[in-house]
Amino acid sequence: MPLHLDTSSPDFAERFTAFLGTKREVSEDVTRAVAEIIAEVRARGDAALIDYSRRFDRIDLAEAGIRVTEAEIDAAMAAADPKTLEALTLAHERIRAHHARQLPSGGRYVDALGVELGHRWTPVDAVGLYVPGGTAAYPSSVLMNAVPARVAGVGRLAMVVPAPDGVLNPLVLAAARLAGVDEVYRIGGAQAVAALAYGTPTVAPVAKIVGPGNAYVAAAKRQVFGTVGIDMIAGPSEVLVIADGEQNPDWIAADLLAQAEHDTAAQSILFTDSPALASAVEAAVERQLATLPRRDIASASWAEFGLIVHLTALAEAPALVDRIAPEHLEILTADCEELAAQIRHAGAIFLGAHTPEAIGDYVGGSNHVLPTARSARFSSGLGVLDFMKRTSILKCGPEQLRALGPAAIAIGEAEGLGAHARSVAIRLNL
Amino acid sequence: MPLHLDTSSPDFAERFTAFLGTKREVSEDVTRAVAEIIAEVRARGDAALIDYSRRFDRIDLAEAGIRVTEAEIDAAMAAADPKTLEALTLAHERIRAHHARQLPSGGRYVDALGVELGHRWTPVDAVGLYVPGGTAAYPSSVLMNAVPARVAGVGRLAMVVPAPDGVLNPLVLAAARLAGVDEVYRIGGAQAVAALAYGTPTVAPVAKIVGPGNAYVAAAKRQVFGTVGIDMIAGPSEVLVIADGEQNPDWIAADLLAQAEHDTAAQSILFTDSPALASAVEAAVERQLATLPRRDIASASWAEFGLIVHLTALAEAPALVDRIAPEHLEILTADCEELAAQIRHAGAIFLGAHTPEAIGDYVGGSNHVLPTARSARFSSGLGVLDFMKRTSILKCGPEQLRALGPAAIAIGEAEGLGAHARSVAIRLNL
Numbered sequence: 001m002p003l004h005l006d007t008s009s010p011d012f013a014e015r016f017t018a019f020l021g022t023k024r025e026v027s028e029d030v031t032r033a034v035a036e037i038i039a040e041v042r043a044r045g046d047a048a049l050i051d052y053s054r055r056f057d058r059i060d061l062a063e064a065g066i067r068v069t070e071a072e073i074d075a076a077m078a079a080a081d082p083k084t085l086e087a088l089t090l091a092h093e094r095i096r097a098h099h100a101r102q103l104p105s106g107g108r109y110v111d112a113l114g115v116e117l118g119h120r121w122t123p124v125d126a127v128g129l130y131v132p133g134g135t136a137a138y139p140s141s142v143l144m145n146a147v148p149a150r151v152a153g154v155g156r157l158a159m160v161v162p163a164p165d166g167v168l169n170p171l172v173l174a175a176a177r178l179a180g181v182d183e184v185y186r187i188g189g190a191q192a193v194a195a196l197a198y199g200t201p202t203v204a205p206v207a208k209i210v211g212p213g214n215a216y217v218a219a220a221k222r223q224v225f226g227t228v229g230i231d232m233i234a235g236p237s238e239v240l241v242i243a244d245g246e247q248n249p250d251w252i253a254a255d256l257l258a259q260a261e262h263d264t265a266a267q268s269i270l271f272t273d274s275p276a277l278a279s280a281v282e283a284a285v286e287r288q289l290a291t292l293p294r295r296d297i298a299s300a301s302w303a304e305f306g307l308i309v310h311l312t313a314l315a316e317a318p319a320l321v322d323r324i325a326p327e328h329l330e331i332l333t334a335d336c337e338e339l340a341a342q343i344r345h346a347g348a349i350f351l352g353a354h355t356p357e358a359i360g361d362y363v364g365g366s367n368h369v370l371p372t373a374r375s376a377r378f379s380s381g382l383g384v385l386d387f388m389k390r391t392s393i394l395k396c397g398p399e400q401l402r403a404l405g406p407a408a409i410a411i412g413e414a415e416g417l418g419a420h421a422r423s424v425a426i427r428l429n430l
Numbered sequence: 431m432p433l434h435l436d437t438s439s440p441d442f443a444e445r446f447t448a449f450l451g452t453k454r455e456v457s458e459d460v461t462r463a464v465a466e467i468i469a470e471v472r473a474r475g476d477a478a479l480i481d482y483s484r485r486f487d488r489i490d491l492a493e494a495g496i497r498v499t500e501a502e503i504d505a506a507m508a509a510a511d512p513k514t515l516e517a518l519t520l521a522h523e524r525i526r527a528h529h530a531r532q533l534p535s536g537g538r539y540v541d542a543l544g545v546e547l548g549h550r551w552t553p554v555d556a557v558g559l560y561v562p563g564g565t566a567a568y569p570s571s572v573l574m575n576a577v578p579a580r581v582a583g584v585g586r587l588a589m590v591v592p593a594p595d596g597v598l599n600p601l602v603l604a605a606a607r608l609a610g611v612d613e614v615y616r617i618g619g620a621q622a623v624a625a626l627a628y629g630t631p632t633v634a635p636v637a638k639i640v641g642p643g644n645a646y647v648a649a650a651k652r653q654v655f656g657t658v659g660i661d662m663i664a665g666p667s668e669v670l671v672i673a674d675g676e677q678n679p680d681w682i683a684a685d686l687l688a689q690a691e692h693d694t695a696a697q698s699i700l701f702t703d704s705p706a707l708a709s710a711v712e713a714a715v716e717r718q719l720a721t722l723p724r725r726d727i728a729s730a731s732w733a734e735f736g737l738i739v740h741l742t743a744l745a746e747a748p749a750l751v752d753r754i755a756p757e758h759l760e761i762l763t764a765d766c767e768e769l770a771a772q773i774r775h776a777g778a779i780f781l782g783a784h785t786p787e788a789i790g791d792y793v794g795g796s797n798h799v800l801p802t803a804r805s806a807r808f809s810s811g812l813g814v815l816d817f818m819k820r821t822s823i824l825k826c827g828p829e830q831l832r833a834l835g836p837a838a839i840a841i842g843e844a845e846g847l848g849a850h851a852r853s854v855a856i857r858l859n860l
Contacts, residue, residue: 006585031461087840094753098547101539109531116781117528117795120676123773124808138845148658171844222652226663229808233656254853261849294850322800344552351825356853359826362838365547378554378637378659380820390810392796393770395781396789408792410517414601415568416724419691423786 002282002306007316016309020374022325024236024265024305034190034219041194046202052191056134056330059166061186066114066202068168073177076170091363092143104382108393109160111334113403116395121388123153124229126204128196129173129181130211130221133162133188139175140361144368145211146179147380157181158206160196162188188213192222197228199340208369210273210382231386235373236265239357240326240346242317243281244333244363245274247353253279253284255330260301261294263390267305269326273314282308318342325376328357347376401427431699431714432532432736439747446739450753450804454666454695456630464620464649471624471847473580476632487563489596496632496714498614503607507602515604521793522541522573522608528795529581532814538823543833546825551818552829554659555582556634558626559611559653560641562604563592563618569605570791574798575641575812576609587611588636591628592618618643623650627658640812640853661816665803666695669787670756672747674763675704677783682707682764683714685760685786690731691724699734700755703744711736748772755806777806831857 002167005015040048050061057250077085108118127149142159149157159170159176163186176184180219187195193213199205208229209221221230239259243252244289256268272278285302289295311317314333321329325345342396347370350357361368369382396404405424412421424430435445467584471476480491507515538548557579561572572589580589589606591598593616606614614632617625622713629635638659639651651660669689673682686698702708715732741747744763752758755775762783763769770779777800780787791798799812828833835854842851854860 028591058439081844083840084844087837087844089836090837091841111527111795113756115794119796140845207601219492222655223654224666226803226805229805251853251857254849254856257849258847258853261847266805283447288849288852291845292852298849343821344555345819346611346821348822348824351823352827354831354857355824355826356831356849356857358838358842359831359834360822360824360843361850362519364545364824364826365541366549366824369449370822371819373656374821375656375659378819378820381822384822385815389775389801389806389808390813391773391776391806392778392800392811393781394778394785394792394796395792396785396794397782398784401784401786404789404793406518407520409787410513411521411570411792412788414511414514415519415570416689416723417688419687419718419728420685420788420791422718422722423681423688423788424686427681427784427786428496 002178002302004308004310006310016320018306023285025060025268030061030215030219034216034223035192038220038223040190040380041200042059042198047199049187049191049195049200052189053187056189057164058160059118059163059186063316064186066165066172066185066187068186073173076405077177079170080174084171087176087241088139088143088175088178091140092147094363095143095147096151097281099208099367099384100149103151104388105238113398113400115400115404116393118393119390121390123155123388124208125154126156126158126206127154127387128158128206128209129159129215130209130213131159132213134163137161138168139170139171139211140368141177142172142175142181145356146176146181147381148367148384149387150180152227152384154387156206158183158185158196158203160185160187160192162186162192190216190220191215193360194225197224201298206218210386231369231376232371232379235261236267236271238267238326240269240271240321240324241330242271242314242321242333242339243277244272244314245277246334247277247332247384249277249280249284251353252281252332253288256281256285256302256306257292257298258358259328260306260355262294264297264300266301267307268302269307269309269324271309271311271320273311275310278308278377314339321346325374327370327372327376330357345376347371347381351380359423361366364392370426432732432738434738434740436591436740438742444684445754446573446750449737454697458645459644464646464653466676467620468650468653471630472628474531475630479617479621479625479630482619483617484789486619487592487594489593489616494596494616496617497696498603498616503603504613506603506771507607509600514601517793518569518573518608521570522577522780524795525573525577525797526581529578529797529814533581534815534818541831543829544827545834546823548823549820550823551820554584554638555584556582556588556636557817558636558639559587559589560587560622560639560647561591562643563594567591567599567602568716569599569601570798571642572602572605572611574762576606576611578797578812578814579817582814586636587733588613588615588633590615590622592616592622611704613818619808620646620650623647623654625656638817640816646693661799661812662801662805662809666697667802668697668699668756669758669760670699670701670751670754672701672751672763672769673707673746673759674702674744675706676706676764677707677762679707679710679714679784681783682711682762683718685713686715686732686736687718687722688786688788689758690728690736691722694727694730696731697737698732699737699739699754701739701741701747701750703741705740708738708740733756742768751776755804757800757802760785760787775806777801777811
């Protein structure tokens, strides 16, 4: 049974706040273990990768090779179901086309004093892409992480993916090929993050690491941050559906379950002003669970973290949604555009009854790597800008320096930075 | 004596690589101490802030108050030297005008299938600004951190600054007033970061924390990352000056010292193809050091971390500069534009002999919070986008869902996510 909250209850505010504070992940403290793994990889390079892979993935990389060969990727492409490959190719093309529109333009301008200001965007030279192994190895995630990097103009794209018991998901390799990944290594965990950050004889270091992973991977990214850039730390996924009474409960139930099936820590939330719809959705969830392949996961997520908020009016939704700042927000109401315009914090908004989140997960073209766990309050989904950086440019001539110099000297002196002041004064013969 | 390297030496490549690996900071492991401080602030709120401030800053906040009052800020404004205040006002206006040009525009478009895609930018609701106390309390840094947040439209801007022995820099308070900071708290260290991230009865929590600090502050930001957003972890500052033989050695010496005076761990680098200029700059540095208020700091930095690279030709510079990825790059050459165009990794570029970095530090208008320690390879200076986030938007109608649905179903099934596939199929009666 999901939690039910009613905005008209006297204790709603208190219970909603308590709900926001619910932890969905057990935070394992792996800081020290990860620090040790990183130190080992820095000290012993490939030998450490081989040791850890033997221990954690039960694979002998001295034999299998740390790097996945082109022949292995060729074989994965050949083995892939043509229909799936065609779908991934469509997804790739749509993701590429959408992200191409995110390419920023630099520019320079001259202000009223004649000072030239501007900036220039350039791609990161080399990027590492972490792909989880096992059940969470999704080809769509490879596309979503690799394509924006490629569009940004990243020169070298290296992917790491653990091969537990030697097994790699062939579709992950196929997606890497489609997306133009340059190198694939069958390593995972904190050791793979360390290899990407510091390099080993086999794995050249990168400048930025992106992609989701378990607690060890997240802790490793946190620890190498600064030496390399990292993307956000991903948590379990969530969806919030706002629906009015006119919607199809079966569709909404399917959308809630599509989120819940990811992980027992995933979260599916329904906001509605229609008690009848709420009941119908709950019944539909139970019905659909019965025939769902991942019903154990989905039903645990729904029972433990599911939420139905009963609204007196849909107008109550925006303020509550902003407090949750959901990763995914579906709005299935007659006035979905008006509601969307009032919401400030969400990773992605899916408008109308014919835009299930799964379209955005796969083939819409927008990115499915989105801020989780309320971080849409301060961060954005993955995009081309995450693989570029801005260099600012400033140019003064003698006149501009004369105009601005005295103020710079005054501030330098006030801050006790005499050489700052002098570097200006000396040019003005002051 | 700074280090001298010559690109024509047979061991140049090796020595340059060794130079790149030089650590300028002793990395203190304060992880555990910081974790404890954060836990205390979460558990005991204001009482923990009062205890830590008594211990670390020798101030009794139970008496002085955690929050700095408007009357105190009024008094700081009244006490400030009018010339300095005027200079800060000019700086504020120029920073505001420049950053206003960084405001992004969202937008939607309809693709060939009729799918609507787009995104929307919104400001972060509340931002915390960390300002170091003591000697590194710079009013210019307050402007550089606060103004982009204000331009982005951040609703609430809270500043923390430690008051060792009860002392606050009045110019820091004045800059906070000029920049429109809403709240100022006299707390610092990991405890201030914890208060901003988790809130206390006095300090409401924020969604993002920016600003430089010592090892404790950096570790605290790393630990609260995820709960709130953070900016980059700042290291000691650096400048790289490329100069040809026609330049004024006194000007260049002043620029190198302006960097060196920040911190004994700061770094000043000269690249030149003129041995005569290199000698003249070295002599000028020694001469200018004699009369520099912060000569002890500057001379230690120059002796320990200074570098002069002797080039056979200026054309060698770009590849070497990119490996250093300097925070600040000054180009004083006849062809400065051509050289700048070939360089990919730098926080900010200052073009020509009349653009000393100090102009950019204070009144140029561009931001002086820039990526240090080679992180310009993967990150950018602070800007308006750091205080905003992007929500992506996707909208399909029935036709678009029919067009894209089969591919989404194929990928969902291939990934073993049956509910994903079903959420599309159920709408298409498949």
